[in-house]
Amino acid sequence: MSRYPVELLDFSSLSTIPIAARGGKVRMEHMAAAPEQGLTLSGWLDRLPKLLAAESLREIVAALYRARANGRAMLWGIGGHVVKCGLAPVIVDLMERGYVSALAMNGAASIHDFEIGVAGQTSEDVEAVLPDGRFGSAEETGREMNQAIVLAQAKGIGMGEALGERLSEAANPAFAPACLLLQAWRRQIPVTVHVAVGTDTPHTHPEASGAAIGAATHHDFRLFGALVRGLNDGGIYLNVGSAVVLPEVFLKAVSAVRNLGFPLADFTTANFDFLQHYRPRMNVVERPHAESGGKGHSITGHHEILIPLLAAILADLDV
Numbered sequence: 061m062s063r064y065p066v067e068l069l070d071f072s073s074l075s076t077i078p079i080a081a082r083g084g085k086v087r088m089e090h091m092a093a094a095p096e097q098g099l100t101l102s103g104w105l106d107r108l109p110k111l112l113a114a115e116s117l118r119e120i121v122a123a124l125y126r127a128r129a130n131g132r133a134m135l136w137g138i139g140g141h142v143v144k145c146g147l148a149p150v151i152v153d154l155m156e157r158g159y160v161s162a163l164a165m166n167g168a169a170s171i172h173d174f175e176i177g178v179a180g181q182t183s184e185d186v187e188a189v190l191p192d193g194r195f196g197s198a199e200e201t202g203r204e205m206n207q208a209i210v211l212a213q214a215k216g217i218g219m220g221e222a223l224g225e226r227l228s229e230a231a232n233p234a235f236a237p238a239c240l241l242l243q244a245w246r247r248q249i250p251v252t253v254h255v256a257v258g259t260d261t262p263h264t265h266p267e268a269s270g271a272a273i274g275a276a277t278h279h280d281f282r283l284f285g286a287l288v289r290g291l292n293d294g295g296i297y298l299n300v301g302s303a304v305v306l307p308e309v310f311l312k313a314v315s316a317v318r319n320l321g322f323p324l325a326d327f328t329t330a331n332f333d334f335l336q337h338y339r340p341r342m343n344v345v346e347r348p349h350a351e352s353g354g355k356g357h358s359i360t361g362h363h364e365i366l367i368p369l370l371a372a373i374l375a376d377l378d379v
Contacts, residue, residue, distance in 0.1 A: 086111065101369075101376040116330070116357035121373050123296045123328035124159055132327075133290030134161045137310065138240075139301035140168025144183050145364040148176065148238045150371045155249055159374060162250040162287045163240060165220065166305040167260035170241065170253045174223060175201055177231040177239030202265025204230055209262075210269050212276040218283050219276035220244075220251030250287060252280035254309045281309065288313040291327040299344045300332045301363055307331075307343035314348050325352035332359045332366055 092114075093107035105121065108114035127134050136151070154160050165173070175182035178200055204226060212222030224245025231242050244251045255277045257263060257270060288310070291297060299306055317324045329348055331340040336358050345356030359366060 101373045105373055113359055116359060117370070119355065120296070120298075120328065120330045120357055120359070121370065121377070123294075124374060125377060127294055127296050127328075128158050130294050132293065133287060133295035133297075134159055135164060135287055135291065135295070135297045136160055136162070137164040137297065137299045137302055137306040138169050139166055139303070139306065140172050142301040142363050142367070143169050143172040143176065143240070145362075146238075147363060147367050148173065148240050148243075150368050151240060152237065152243045154371055154374070155244065155247055157375070157378060159371075160244075160249060161290070162252070162284075163220070163244055164252045164254065164284055164287075164306055164309070165240075166302050167253065167255035169302075170219070170223060170255075171201060171205070171260060171262065173240045174205055174227065177227045177235055177242050178204065180232060180235040202262045203267055205262045206265050206267040206269065206272075209276050210267070210272040212279070213269070213272040216279070217276075218280035219253040219255070219273075220280055222276060223253065224251060250283060252284040252287070253277060254280060254284070254305055256305060259305075281313070284309065285313045285316050289317045289322050289324065292322070292324045293326050296328040296330070297344070298330045298332065299340050300367065302340070303333065303335075303337040304339055307339040311343040311347060325354060327354045329354070329356040330359060331357070332361075332363065334360065334362050336360055 090110040092109045095104065095107060099107070105118060108118065110118075124134060126132075136154075138151070142151075151160065151163075172182040205223065208222045208226035209219055211226075212219055215222070217225075220241065224241045227236075227239060227242040228245060231239055236242055241251055253276075255263075255273060257273060262268060263273065288297070297310065299310065314324060327348075329344050331344045333340065341358065345358055348354070349356055
């Protein structure tokens with residue numbers, strides 16, 4: 061006998077319906093197929109469940125393939141971790157095969173990529189050098205990047221173009237193949253760099269010029285807006301590893317393009333990251349498609365696995 065003075069619900073009169081009448085969101089046609097020996101990656105993709113992230117990956121691959129075929133924009137926004145994961149050779153190969161029409165970087169990505177180009181190494185041990193103030197004090201990085209940025213202001217070009225041009229002279233030939241800024245510059249693929257003053261180590265260098273940094277990154281924001289305009293009717297924007305800066309820049313560019321009266325609808329967006337943060341979810345995956353068609357996707361996982369996987373699937377489709 062229960063101590064509680066509450067009469068239990070009587071379920072004897074509850075109405076039921078047949079499963080066939082109820083329906084279900086998961087059906088046999090959505091099921092995965094078992095792998096086979098010698099399976100290609102495109103075949104592996106076909107055998108994934110027709111559900112959730114597997115379906116998103118399938119749609120992202122299809123969107124990139126269609127965008128290339130139809131001459132639509134394929135914009136890649138990359139954060140610093142993407143470069144630190146050693147993915148530059150994969151992205152350079154995607155450039156070479158026509159799956160990258162432009163790159164957007166936050167400041168961290170440009171720094172790590174520049175250091176790879178000139179020194180073949182990057183990503184200092186912050187805990188080891190912060191106590192005595194050596195963090196961010198690499199002479200070559202600060203000097204070469206800031207000189208290029210000052211020259212960018214004088215020439216009326218953007219930060220991404222100026223850094224690529226500087227690397228055409230300063231990069232070590234042994235490391236140049238893994239330098240995105242340089243490889244994009246050589247192919248005339250636009251690179252835009254979007255910085256917040258004070259977030260990047262070169263801003264503390266004696267040669268840093270706030271006026272030049274502001275002018276160069278604002279030039280790149282205007283260039284990025286022109287590139288975003290090209291997403292209309294079948295383009296794709298991929299945000300890979302930037303949780304704050306690039307999602308904010310992308311949303312403002314989308315709004316500016318529409319404010320100026322240009323059509324911007326029916327495109328694809330995707331956010332790749334090992335954590336799904338608020339700004340990429342809202343500013344990349346959801347908000348840009350409000351009342352304008354298109355679709356956004358979120359793929360969660362490690363960049364060093366997901367991006368080579370995506371590239372390998374695309375390469376398999378090209379065979």
